[in-house]
Amino acid sequence: MTHTAEELAQALSIATKIDRKVKDLLSPIEREMRLMGYRQEFQEIIWQAIADEATRRATECRKG
Numbered sequence: 001m002t003h004t005a006e007e008l009a010q011a012l013s014i015a016t017k018i019d020r021k022v023k024d025l026l027s028p029i030e031r032e033m034r035l036m037g038y039r040q041e042f043q044e045i046i047w048q049a050i051a052d053e054a055t056r057r058a059t060e061c062r063k064g
Contacts, residue, residue, distance in 0.1 A: 029050070
């Protein structure tokens with residue numbers, strides 16, 4: 001499937017907005033971990049839980 005330059009530009013714009021939104025949503029979690037002095041192991045567990053939830057939701061979307 002080929003896309004026009006306009007379609008690609010729109011897709012890039014949307015992806016950029018989504019990327020910014022995700023970073024904005026995750027920033028408070030990162031800030032809290034830093035302020036609370038969470039050990040690296042706890043931070044890894046939290047980030048993995050977030051990644052697992054994102055993967056689960058993506059899988060659900062693909063299933064329809």
